[in-house]
Amino acid sequence: xxxxxxxxxxxQTVTKAYARWAPVYDLVFGPVFERGREAAIAAxxxxxxxxxxxxxxTGISLPHYSRNxxxxxxxxxxPMLRKAQERVVEHGLTNVEGLWVMDAEHLxxxxxxxxxxxxxxxxxxxxxxxxxxxEFARVLKPGGEIILVSRVGAEAGLRRALEHWFQPAARKLxxxxxFSFERYAAWAGRTQGVGxxxxxxxPPLGHFSLIRFGKDGGAGTARPDLSTxxxxxxxxx
Ligand SMILES: C[S@@+](CC[C@H](N)C(=O)[O-])C[C@H]1O[C@@H](n2cnc3c(N)ncnc32)[C@H](O)[C@@H]1O
Numbered sequence: 001x002x003x004x005x006x007x008x009x010x011x012q013t014v015t016k017a018y019a020r021w022a023p024v025y026d027l028v029f030g031p032v033f034e035r036g037r038e039a040a041i042a043a044x045x046x047x048x049x050x051x052x053x054x055x056x057x058t059g060i061s062l063p064h065y066s067r068n069x070x071x072x073x074x075x076x077x078x079p080m081l082r083k084a085q086e087r088v089v090e091h092g093l094t095n096v097e098g099l100w101v102m103d104a105e106h107l108x109x110x111x112x113x114x115x116x117x118x119x120x121x122x123x124x125x126x127x128x129x130x131x132x133x134x135e136f137a138r139v140l141k142p143g144g145e146i147i148l149v150s151r152v153g154a155e156a157g158l159r160r161a162l163e164h165w166f167q168p169a170a171r172k173l174x175x176x177x178x179f180s181f182e183r184y185a186a187w188a189g190r191t192q193g194v195g196x197x198x199x200x201x202x203p204p205l206g207h208f209s210l211i212r213f214g215k216d217g218g219a220g221t222a223r224p225d226l227s228t229x230x231x232x233x234x235x236x237x
Contacts, residue, residue, distance in 0.1 A: 009127045011076065011103065018057075018077035025058050025080065033121055036149035036202040037061050039210045040120050043147050043198075045069060049115030050097075052139065054104045054132075055122030059084025063091045070095055072114070074102035104132045112141045120149040121208075124179045133187050137194050137215055146194075146213040149202060153179045181209070188213060 021028070041064050044051050048069055053061065056073030057080045065071060071093070075081045078101050088096045102108060104119070104126050117136040126132045136146045181199070188194050197212040 009125065011127055014125055014127070015076055018075075019079045022058065022077065022079035022083055025083070026060055029121075030060060032204060033149070033208075036208055036210065037064070037120055039200070039202060040118055040147050040149050041065055043145070043210065043212060044116045044118050047116045047145050050113070051116045051118060052107075052109070052114040054107075054117060054119040054136065055125065056081070056084055056099065059087040059099070061118075061120065062087060062093055062096060065095070067093075067095045070097055072097050072109075073099040074104070074107065075099075076101065076103050105135060107135045107139050109139045111138050113139045115141055115144045116147060117144070118147045121151070123148055123150045129179070129183065130187050133184075134191070137191055137213075140215045142193070142215055144215050145197065146215070148184075148211040148213075149208060150211060151179060151207060152181045152209045155180055155182070184211060 018025075037060070041061060045066050048066075050070045051065070051072070053071065053073045054075075056062070056075050057077070059073060059081075062071060062073065062084065073081070073084055073096065075084070081099050081101060084099050087093070088099070100108075104122065105128055117140050119132075119136065123129050123132060133146070140146060185196070188196050193216050194213050195216070197214045198210065199212075200210040202208040202210055
């Protein structure tokens with residue numbers, strides 16, 4: 001049996017892993033995740049307005065959004081964000097409001113700040129996915145959407161066993177292989193004002209999904225502790 005205390009993620013391991021990935025990330029993960037990113041961007045543009053990309057990484061998606069969308073990006077990895085900053089300059093992306101080093105679990109934005117929160121290939125890389133989803137819901141405006149592209153682990157069978165076996169090695173690379181859709185469903189079930197809009201299988205091999213949640217105009221989902229700073233200050237550059 002795998003000892004999950006050694007297999008699960010912590011922020012330091014993830015930060016170290018993405019500092020190593022930064023120089024080669026686009027080469028390794030550019031084409032393989034392209035379809036998922038296209039689907040997420042298309043869904044985000046249907047809502048439009050002010051969009052937060054969490055785990056924006058090297059900013060690989062940023063040039064592909066309509067220039068009518070206002071974009072903010074955050075990532076825990078400064079080396080990844082430096083690449084994103086270079087991309088913003090290279091493409092003249094004047095619709096990017098800012099890029100900040102920030103932990104997805106503690107977003108320094110006020111409640112109801114964004115029309116859309118996008119996180120592509122991110123939720124399975126954070127130590128506490130449910131706390132991260134709570135933050136997404138908090139900073140999302142009523143009527144907005146959370147749009148994820150994420151790996152969904154198998155519920156049973158050989159793939160489930162392989163994912164379990166591979167998890168300790170995956171941790172060193174900065175992600176989880178095990179993460180069932182049940183966890184998303186359970187989170188949405190207990191989060192006031194949030195509902196699942198869509199789940200769609202994505203390549204490679206349908207092991208990933210586009211997952212969309214809506215936040216209704218009602219009660220909202222604010223956490224009781226709102227003592228985070230009023231606005232981010234740590235810029236990537
Ligand atoms: C697999 S990469 C995805 C990058 C990009 N979204 C894409 O489509 O390729 C995961 C990204 O999430 C970032 N990340 C991991 N944990 C994070 C956290 N707790 N807060 C913010 N970003 C995080 C990593 O630094 C990395 O840039």
